[in-house]
Amino acid sequence: MGFPGTWMTESESVVYRVVPKCACSTIGQILYYSDHGEFFDGDIHDATAGLHKWGIETSRDLITANVQGHKSYAFTCVRNPYTRLLSSFFDKICGIQRNGKRYRGNLVPLLMQKYGVEVGGDDGQDDFDQVRSFRRFLLFVRDTIRWRRPMEPDIHWSATSGHVATFIANGGTYDKIFWTEEFNDGMQDVLDHIETPHKVDLATIPRFNESESHGPKRAHPVEEYFDDLSMHLIYEIYKRDFDLFKYDFENPSNKRPIAEIDLEEVHAKLGD
Template sequence: MGEKRVYLNPLSARTPLNRALAPFFPRYRSLLQLEAYPEHLRGPLRNIVMSTDSKILFLRNLKCACTSVSQLLYYYSEGAFYQRSIHRATRGVYLARYHWEKIEPVYTAHSGFLFTLTRDPEARAWSGFTNFFVDDKNIARHNHTRPMRDHGYDPARGDSYNFDVFLDYVAHTLEIDPLQTSAHFRPQVYNIAYGDIDYDYIGKVETLSADLRTIFARAGADGFPPEDLLEQRFNRSEAPRAPLTPAQQRRVREIFARDYEAFGYA
């Protein structure tokens, strides 16, 4: 397996290019500001979304209703959904990738309500696989195309075969470094820095509507979101979820054992 390529995310953003662009672009400035934190916190903190009234902070756990909940936070401020990619929004919400200087005081003082979401590892693994390699929709998919081929990916052999390849690829990347493994693929305990970040609430995608009512009520926005907004979903996969084989189920449990233990999935 050692000769097969994997794509690894860089651990540091302190590159000459980022330093040169930081004075002119908030994205690069935020990256450098986050370098003050330990490596295992930089990725999670970069995924915080904050409401414009600074009352609610949502830490995006990738492939766990991130787009839908971020859109709700935008609606909370603007009274409408964002018409383009919410993860690039420059108004209506504060994204840590652009506005860490606004989010950091709220985060460090714990003056806003901080929450995140988790998801059943089987469903999340399948979602990551289909988003990148079946629907072919993720903006970062090109980083993983050749490495997945090295591991045996072949569109002609069908989704079940290629999901096995995907699990091999994820396991291989995790063996090298979990922190450099794509946040779309790695265990959720890394994505939310479980045990190192003090959350007010950790909800579940499986109980999303009920959890969102609790979250907004506890954050001081009782009554939001209204019923019709609770059912809105964004960025859903177009591929139906195939039943996993017993061998695939066992493999998912092995790779994501820490998620099963930390978040109580059976």
């Protein structure tokens, strides 16, 4: 299986396990800058040079040797399941993607037909009942994750712990897992532990939110999207994420963690 979703600087200063919807565009650009002194011109996910990626065939042996030998500092970044799923809905389901098309072709028509989801018209900008549509999308997410129908779960809403786990299962060890909600502190801690060809000043780094303009703006506070049933479904799907990464299931309005992440616990429970 190897190390899907793993990126490494060409200098091998650091290894990063990408988790979709968890500041991955900004982190990728920081890694690129730390090696080259400039940002990648475009979406870092499209870069095919300047950064080792598991998806690039020639990078795989280098990544495998580094990770299994734990030669470099390794980290990842996680996010509150409530806000991560909302972000996936507005970006991937309601939004037009950077290629000018809907995400995954027939996915949105399927959701509209089978689940009654509305997405704000052809361009995602019309008014619609966001709460009702999101809750219907949540049923679809549950179906994909629990029964793998009508399709396999997508990387943007499959559990964060599942992404994090593949790195451990194949011989990787994390030195740091930090929260998107406390990005500056977490990313600075990573930078403090590594030597890079170019110094990174986090205070001057822009945020590369590649999905920001894709879809409609969220019209309500987070908690309004989640009634008792929605919270039950979220916990059923993302229980390990809440437990391991110390997020507050009881209060959707609290996006901040409520305890420190225990790296030993993460490795023990996700390394099975």
